[in-house]
Amino acid sequence: MTQTSSLPIPSTPQPFTPQPIRYVAEDGTPVQDLPAAYTPERLRELHALMLRAREFDRKLITLLRQGRTTFYAQSSGMEATQVGLARSIRVGHDWVWPYYRDHTLGLAMGVPMFELISQCLGSNSDPSRGRQMPHHFAARKQHFVSISSSIASQVPPAAGNAMAQKYLGTDEITVCTFGDGATSEGDWHAGMNMAGAAHAPCLFVCENNQWAISTNLAGQTASETIHIKAKAYGMPGFYVDGNDIVAVMEVCAHAAQWVREGNGPALVECLTYRVGSHSNADADAEKNYRTREEVQEWLDRDPIVRVEKLLEHLGHPIDAEERARLISETHREVDEQVIRAEATGQPDWRIMFEDVYADLPGHLRIQAAELRAEQEGSAK
Ligand SMILES: Cc1ncc(C[n+]2csc(CCOP(=O)(O)OP(=O)(O)O)c2C)c(N)n1
Ligand SMILES: [Mg+2]
Numbered sequence: 001m002t003q004t005s006s007l008p009i010p011s012t013p014q015p016f017t018p019q020p021i022r023y024v025a026e027d028g029t030p031v032q033d034l035p036a037a038y039t040p041e042r043l044r045e046l047h048a049l050m051l052r053a054r055e056f057d058r059k060l061i062t063l064l065r066q067g068r069t070t071f072y073a074q075s076s077g078m079e080a081t082q083v084g085l086a087r088s089i090r091v092g093h094d095w096v097w098p099y100y101r102d103h104t105l106g107l108a109m110g111v112p113m114f115e116l117i118s119q120c121l122g123s124n125s126d127p128s129r130g131r132q133m134p135h136h137f138a139a140r141k142q143h144f145v146s147i148s149s150s151i152a153s154q155v156p157p158a159a160g161n162a163m164a165q166k167y168l169g170t171d172e173i174t175v176c177t178f179g180d181g182a183t184s185e186g187d188w189h190a191g192m193n194m195a196g197a198a199h200a201p202c203l204f205v206c207e208n209n210q211w212a213i214s215t216n217l218a219g220q221t222a223s224e225t226i227h228i229k230a231k232a233y234g235m236p237g238f239y240v241d242g243n244d245i246v247a248v249m250e251v252c253a254h255a256a257q258w259v260r261e262g263n264g265p266a267l268v269e270c271l272t273y274r275v276g277s278h279s280n281a282d283a284d285a286e287k288n289y290r291t292r293e294e295v296q297e298w299l300d301r302d303p304i305v306r307v308e309k310l311l312e313h314l315g316h317p318i319d320a321e322e323r324a325r326l327i328s329e330t331h332r333e334v335d336e337q338v339i340r341a342e343a344t345g346q347p348d349w350r351i352m353f354e355d356v357y358a359d360l361p362g363h364l365r366i367q368a369a370e371l372r373a374e375q376e377g378s379a380k
Contacts, residue, residue, distance in 0.1 A: 007033045013251045015236035016228065020271045023246040026301050028309020038246055040316035046087070046245055047307045047318065048326055050079035053104035054304060055330035056113070057276070060120065060135075063338065064280050069120045071134040075104045077243075077275035080303035081207050083108040084248025085270075088256055089175055089203075095143045095165075097158035097176040100136060101207065101274075102147065105177065111139040117337045124344035129351050152182040155191030155204075162200035162265065173201040173259045181212025183226055192267075196233035199264035203256050204230075206267065208242065209274035213282060214289035227269035235265045242270030243303040246310075273298035349375060 007030055013021055025031050057074040064072045075082060078101070086108035089096070098105060103116060115127060119137040122130035128138065128146070138146035148154055158176035165172050182188050183206065195202045206226045210217050223229060230237030236258070240251040248270055255266040275298055277285050286292050308318055353360060353368045360368065 007031070009033050013238060013240075013254045015238050015266075016231070017239050020239050020241040021247050021251055022241040022244050023250065024244050024306055024310050026306060028306060028311075028313045030310070030313075034246060035250065040311060040314055043307055043311055043314075044316075044318065046083060047304065047311070049083045049086075049108050050104075050245070050304045050307070051323070051326050052330045052333075053079050053083065053107055055327050056103070056107065056334060059331060059334040061280075063120070068338070068342075069122075069134045071280060072120065073101045073135060073279040074276045075101050075274075077298060077302070078207060078209055078272045079104055080245035080248055080306070081205075081242040081270040081272050084242075084245045085175070085177070085205055085252050088249050088252035089173070091142055093143070094173045094175055094256075095145065095161055097145045097154040097161065097174065098147055099151075099154060099178050099182065099207075100147050100149055101179065101209075102177055103135065103137070106137065106139060106142070106144055109139075109142045109144060111137070111142055111144060113333060114337045114340060115139065117334065118341040118344070121338070121341050122346070123341040124347050125341050126347070129347045131352070152178055152185035152187040152191070154178070155182070155185075155188050156194065157191075158204075159191040159195040159198070159200055159202055159265075162195055162202035163198045166198065166200050166262075171260055173203055173256060175203045175205065175256070177205045177207060179212060180206060180208040180210060180217055180220055180226060181215065182206075183229065184212075184220055192229070192233045192235075192265075195265040196235050199262075201259045201262070202265040203252070203259050204235075204265060204267040205252065206269045207272060208269050209272050211274055211278070211285075211290070213278045214285075216290075225269060227267055230267035233265075233267075235267055238266065238268045240268060240270050242272030243301050243306060245303060245307060272303075273301070275299055 022031055054076055057076045060072050063069050082104035086105050091109045116137055118125040120134045133149060136147040138144060155176055158174050162174035208226055212220055225239060227237030227239045238251050238255055241247045252268055255268050259266050275295060277283050286295060311317055349371060353364055
């Protein structure tokens with residue numbers, strides 16, 4: 001234990017708690033003894049990952065305003081949930097079916113920033129070569145499945161993926177993430193039901209940021225919480241403070257292990273908040289559907305600041321200089337990767353017709369010929 005105090009010794013995380021499970025209070029003091037693994041070095045590493053993601057958001061929003069990319073959905077405020085989850089699974093072994101706000105999860109899983117930026121810019125270095133919506137990336141090495149914008153559409157295939165894992169007898173698990181809004185979709189219920197009935201090894205993680213664009217949680221569901229819905233599908237539902245990275249890691253690691261041991265699926269609800277806009281399609285959230293006071297309340301519960309306060313409490317503070325260095329390193333890293341990605345140029349129009357059919361069907365051959373004529377005409 002890093003603490004030798006009179007704090008309660010942490011017990012195995014329990015499902016269906018009335019309050020979110022928490023290890024560290026908002027003022028940075030532990031509310032239960034921290035497991036020995038949370039050394040100051042480890043906490044600093046987690047802090048650096050979260051800060052890197054926060055600054056990545058800042059830089060990508062600038063790129064958006066400059067017109068160098070056309071879509072971005074920031075995850076500011078949700079870093080503890082996504083970094084914590086990344087650190088609770090076996091990267092490159094387990095299979096992750098993410099949703100569109102999960103770039104912080106991807107970065108923390110080791111998806112190269114160059115690939116991510118290339119995808120956002122649709123450059124030649126984009127592994128999907130500009131054929132996906134910006135900010136909808138995939139990463140083969142990390143088993144990070146391609147993101148879909150259709151809410152909850154990843155849930156049934158994730159359940160199917162987990163059923164296949166069970167059938168094949170591997171010790172991989174499937175991890176499926178989604179927002180609070182996704183839990184109102186038919187696809188969500190179909191996937192949860194199927195995974196439950198098949199006892200499939202799927203860890204479902206709800207990143208409950210309390211808003212689905214302009215619909216708040218009360219408008220979304222009459223349930224008091226999301227995690228209690230797990231009961232209906234015969235799986236445990238864990239409720240965790242999604243702005244407490246220690247709690248997220250402890251609960252997700254426990255739930256992942258439980259799933260891996262063949263007990264069936266589990267649901268974890270991480271209670272967090274989206275402090276920024278939904279996406280660039282929603283630039284003025286405070287004016288249109290929520291109050292500045294509400295946002296301020298959650299800014300005061302910043303997950304990054306919480307780790308800083310914890311480190312201070314443990315006698316290993318991060319000084320202002322170190323923080324500034326981490327920020328400027330990330331800015332430089334983003335700038336360098338943008339220059340590198342842009343230097344690879346834009347994909348050729350012909351790639352639109354490649355990689356799907358061995359033999360191009362007739363109607364696509366006609367379209368390709370029409371486009372070629374158009375391109376040649378405009379080149380004159
Ligand atoms: C099937 C479908 N319906 C509606 C939309 C429009 N839409 C895009 S994001 C969104 C809100 C989703 O909220 P939530 O699941 O809570 O995720 P968050 O954006 O808050 O992270 C909606 C309704 C969509 N993309 N797909
Ligand atoms: Mg939401």
